[in-house]
Amino acid sequence: xxxxxxxxxxxxxxxxxxxxxxxxxxxxxxxxxxxxxxxxxxxxxxxxxxxxxxxxxxxxxxxxxxxxxxxxxxxxxxxxxxxxxxxxxxxxxxxxxxxxxxxxxxxxxxxxxxxxxxxxxxxxxxxxxxxxxxxxxxxxxxxxxxxxxxxxxxxxxxxxxxxxxxxxxxxxxxxxxxxxxxxxxxxxxxxxxxxxxxxxxxxxxxxxxxxxxxxxxxxxxxxxxxxxxxxxxxxxxxxxxxxxxxxxxxxxxxxxxxxxxxxxxxxxxxxxxxxxxxxxxxxxxxxxxxxxxxxxxxxxxxxxxxxxxxxxxxxxxxxxxxxxxxxxxxxxxxxxxxxxxxxxxxxxxxxxxxxxxxxxxxxxxxxxxxxxxxxxxxxxxxxxxxxxxxxxxxxxxxxxxxxxxxxxxxxxx
Amino acid sequence: xxxxxxxxxxxxxxxxxxxxxxxxxxxxxxxxxxxxxxxxxxxxxxxxxxxxxxxxxxxxxxxxxxxxxxxxxxxxxxxxxxxxxxxxxxxxxxxxxxxxxxxxxxxxxxxxxxxxxxxxxxxxxxxxxxxxxxxxxxxxxxxxxxxxxxxxxxxxxxxxxxxxxxxxxxxxxxxxxxxxxxxxxxxxxxxxxxxxxxxxxxxxxxxxxxxxxxxxxxxxxxxxxxxxxxxxxxxxxxxxxxxxxxxxxxxxxxxxxxxxxxxxxxxxxxxxxxxxxxxxxxxxxxxxxxxxxxxxxxxxxxxxxxxxxxxxxxxxxxxxxxxxxxxxxxxxxxxxxxxxxxxxxxxxxxxxxxxxxxxxxxxxxxxxxxxxxxxxxxxxxxxxxxxxxxxxxxxxxxxxxxxxxxxxxxxxxxxxxxxxxxxxxxxxxxxxxxxxxxxxxxxxxxx
Numbered sequence: 001x002x003x004x005x006x007x008x009x010x011x012x013x014x015x016x017x018x019x020x021x022x023x024x025x026x027x028x029x030x031x032x033x034x035x036x037x038x039x040x041x042x043x044x045x046x047x048x049x050x051x052x053x054x055x056x057x058x059x060x061x062x063x064x065x066x067x068x069x070x071x072x073x074x075x076x077x078x079x080x081x082x083x084x085x086x087x088x089x090x091x092x093x094x095x096x097x098x099x100x101x102x103x104x105x106x107x108x109x110x111x112x113x114x115x116x117x118x119x120x121x122x123x124x125x126x127x128x129x130x131x132x133x134x135x136x137x138x139x140x141x142x143x144x145x146x147x148x149x150x151x152x153x154x155x156x157x158x159x160x161x162x163x164x165x166x167x168x169x170x171x172x173x174x175x176x177x178x179x180x181x182x183x184x185x186x187x188x189x190x191x192x193x194x195x196x197x198x199x200x201x202x203x204x205x206x207x208x209x210x211x212x213x214x215x216x217x218x219x220x221x222x223x224x225x226x227x228x229x230x231x232x233x234x235x236x237x238x239x240x241x242x243x244x245x246x247x248x249x250x251x252x253x254x255x256x257x258x259x260x261x262x263x264x265x266x267x268x269x270x271x272x273x274x275x276x277x278x279x280x281x282x283x284x285x286x287x288x289x290x291x292x293x294x295x296x297x298x299x300x301x302x303x304x305x306x307x308x309x310x311x312x313x314x315x316x317x318x319x320x321x322x323x324x325x326x327x328x329x330x331x332x333x334x335x336x337x338x339x340x341x342x343x344x345x346x347x348x349x350x351x352x353x354x355x356x357x358x359x360x361x362x363x364x365x366x367x368x369x370x371x372x373x374x375x376x377x378x379x380x381x382x383x384x385x386x387x388x389x390x391x392x393x394x395x396x397x398x399x400x401x402x403x404x405x406x407x408x409x410x411x412x413x
Numbered sequence: 414x415x416x417x418x419x420x421x422x423x424x425x426x427x428x429x430x431x432x433x434x435x436x437x438x439x440x441x442x443x444x445x446x447x448x449x450x451x452x453x454x455x456x457x458x459x460x461x462x463x464x465x466x467x468x469x470x471x472x473x474x475x476x477x478x479x480x481x482x483x484x485x486x487x488x489x490x491x492x493x494x495x496x497x498x499x500x501x502x503x504x505x506x507x508x509x510x511x512x513x514x515x516x517x518x519x520x521x522x523x524x525x526x527x528x529x530x531x532x533x534x535x536x537x538x539x540x541x542x543x544x545x546x547x548x549x550x551x552x553x554x555x556x557x558x559x560x561x562x563x564x565x566x567x568x569x570x571x572x573x574x575x576x577x578x579x580x581x582x583x584x585x586x587x588x589x590x591x592x593x594x595x596x597x598x599x600x601x602x603x604x605x606x607x608x609x610x611x612x613x614x615x616x617x618x619x620x621x622x623x624x625x626x627x628x629x630x631x632x633x634x635x636x637x638x639x640x641x642x643x644x645x646x647x648x649x650x651x652x653x654x655x656x657x658x659x660x661x662x663x664x665x666x667x668x669x670x671x672x673x674x675x676x677x678x679x680x681x682x683x684x685x686x687x688x689x690x691x692x693x694x695x696x697x698x699x700x701x702x703x704x705x706x707x708x709x710x711x712x713x714x715x716x717x718x719x720x721x722x723x724x725x726x727x728x729x730x731x732x733x734x735x736x737x738x739x740x741x742x743x744x745x746x747x748x749x750x751x752x753x754x755x756x757x758x759x760x761x762x763x764x765x766x767x768x769x770x771x772x773x774x775x776x777x778x779x780x781x782x783x784x785x786x787x788x789x790x791x792x793x794x795x796x797x798x799x800x801x802x803x804x805x806x807x808x809x810x811x812x813x814x815x816x817x818x819x820x821x822x823x824x825x826x827x828x829x830x831x832x833x834x835x836x837x838x839x840x841x842x843x844x845x846x847x848x849x850x851x852x853x854x855x856x857x858x859x860x
Binding site: 071072348349350351352354355367369372392393 | 439440443446447448449450452471507510511
């Protein structure tokens with residue numbers, strides 16, 4: 001039998017069979033969906049954010065999605081104007097109970113959003129009583145049709161601290177505070193949540209964005225009866241920004257809380273990136289909206305093989321490994337410079353590197369029109385590697401290091 | 414990403430491939446590497462510049478792409494359908510090193526049709542301030558020359574003996590390969606440049622050409638093409654043996670009075686026109702269609718694409734064979750007998766080099782024989798005078814600048830090259846136009 005690496009994690013004292021969870025969104029709308037996600041292999045789910053209809057009646061706008069495309073690559077990002085759940089609270093509580101009864105070993109995180117203290121404490125209690133293992137406080141939905149909820153709360157340190165405190169008093173299960181990225185520095189907000197008693201931080205919620213505009217009627221998309229709004233943007237496009245925030249949370253010494261990472265995860269490599277930047281738990285929505293629950297199979301298998309190949313016994317061994325290599329640019333070692341190296345046997349002669357170097361870098365590439373091969377003028381090459389990045393043959397261009405102290409070539413990478 | 418051949422379309426004499434949709438065009442153009450030196454562009458004889466128009470499509474500049482094609486190649490729409498791209502632009506495509514080359518003809522068709530659909534502005538009219546030029550024959554070479562001269566502000570008149578413009582693409586290329594709208598679009602573009610086409614006008618002698626020179630035309634371009642098909646003696650005198658030129662013309666323009674239902678057809682030949690004839694016969698409802706060629710399968714002059722087309726249409730290939738006897742009832746052929754052959758000397762594709770293989774005799778019942786074995790100039794100018802130097806068989810001899818032996822008279826296209834592609838004819842027409850411009854700048858034939 002195939003030996004499998006152990007993907008289990010401990011997050012705020014709760015054991016997950018693997019770190020992969022649904023994030024609070026339409027992918028976890030109700031029990032039937034969550035059950036299928038558990039069956040597919042997800043370690044946990046964050047149930048779609050609960051609210052109290054007595055405080056605010058949610059009506060979903062429609063259409064509410066728009067995509068961001070890069071030429072023929074569609075869906076590199078997704079914009080949504082989705083609200084929190086529009087189902088009655090009792091239906092959702094019933095679903096949570098049913099899920100915990102039928103999937104006792106899987107983790108269920110209840111996401112909640114209130115408008116006043118009482119909402120927060122009621123939702124926390126109801127979730128705990130229904131059997132939720134953890135709570136996630138939604139301080140970050142960027143498109144709530146309610147003026148004092150969502151990311152507006154998440155930008156207000158005092159509100160974050162006090163609502164967290166209310167929840168902590170109302171329940172005993174661990175509490176995760178979900179951060180908005182629509183802020184310059186996330187650390188003060190995360191610290192406010194910690195001050196209120198939060199046990200963990202999840203980040204990032206979606207980024208306020210405009211993905212598209214109909215150039216015939218001048219209306220941004222999604223076009224909701226002639227109007228639109230900068231609403232939550234997610235998917236592969238936001239992953240670089242999410243990785244930055246996660247690494248900052250991890251590297252913050254005063255914070256020192258476990259992190260559940262969210263933002264553009266679709267593959268085991270995306271997942272690994274976030275683990276290496278300090279996340280313990282991982283959440284996915286857009287990837288599922290695009291490809292379905294099944295993607296978790298490849299995340300599990302891919303990450304297990306990665307661990308087996310490197311003899312990694314537990315994810316704890318790698319969490320945060322890359323975050324430690326993040327420094328301020330002032331600390332870079334600039335003694336070593338690199339120059340590009342072209343593998344002539346792989347070059348197909350398209351000259352994209354030449355064009356990019358000519359118009360976007362340092363005019364260090366030479367193009368031989370006869371042989372249709374490129375040549376690096378090492379005197380001019382500044383080692384930016386733009387050429388490598390535009391080359392259609394991914395392993396054609398590499399680089400070698402030059403020690404500026406010795407001015408001689410060192411090992412080839 | 415080429416669209417599949419649709420046999421249903423062929424049976425309805427509609428273009429055999431559906432056009433690329435906007436989505437297809439976006440995806441296909443994004444496979445392009447946007448090479449620095451665009452080898453595809455270097456691979457186009459007519460200088461259509463696919464490297465540029467594919468980039469324009471990628472960056473959503475569809476009308477710009479249509480402009481590029483039209484400015485560089487007045488037959489840009491026709492070429493999108495008839496070019497043997499796998500021997501030209503697509504052969505040079507850098508993507509081939511990684512995957513299938515870009516479907517350049519598909520993108521060219523997309524751009525030209527987009528331009529038409531969205532009312533691309535007409536080409537600028539010639540100011541006609543530079544002098545009068547006559548062109549004889551309104552086929553690809555003549556049109557290519559006329560467009561370039563009009564762009565250079567000459568006053569151009571084309572004399573065409575038929576009642577329609579187009580030449581070979583019009584008369585000899587079936588609609589399933591080249592839909593009528595493509596040809597109409599290119600001719601309309603030429604007309605918008607202010608080029609005058611005189612139909613039903615036959616210039617049939619060198620004397621007439623010389624008269625034109627003294628009547629105010631400062632230069633003449635002869636592009637009369639090849640209008641007479643080769644025929645084999647063994648089929649002469651029968652009422653059901655046609656050559657491909659008259660066969661294809663009949664299929665294209667007199668289909669309704671031309672019934673091939675349940676008939677067996679034998680096409681003699683192995684080139685593009687043989688395939689077009691065979692597929693046309695099938696499209697007309699023929700039962701069995703044989704393609705009989707001296708060449709072996711792998712030696713057929715037809716393109717891989719054309720052979721694929723014939724196979725799709727269930728044409729029966731009888732390659733490497735020779736017809737020995739015609740079986741006839743009075744003046745009507747009822748069957749053919751033949752044997753398989755091998756070459757006496759390898760690589761010499763001529764009937765005299767074929768040796769019959771014993772014991773391979775076969776016979777087939779046929780109701781019609783179509784000879785598709787090549788063309789030669791017809792009742793053309795060159796036959797009438799010794800002043801105009803020829804290479805024999807009516808092929809006009811020209812210099813690299815497309816000058817004939819008569820000063821001020823230029824020639825290009827099939828009548829000088831012996832029969833090549835449409836895109837080659839456009840190239841020669843354009844080059845001749847540049848030579849004519851230089852000739853006139855240097856004082857013309859009167860100096």
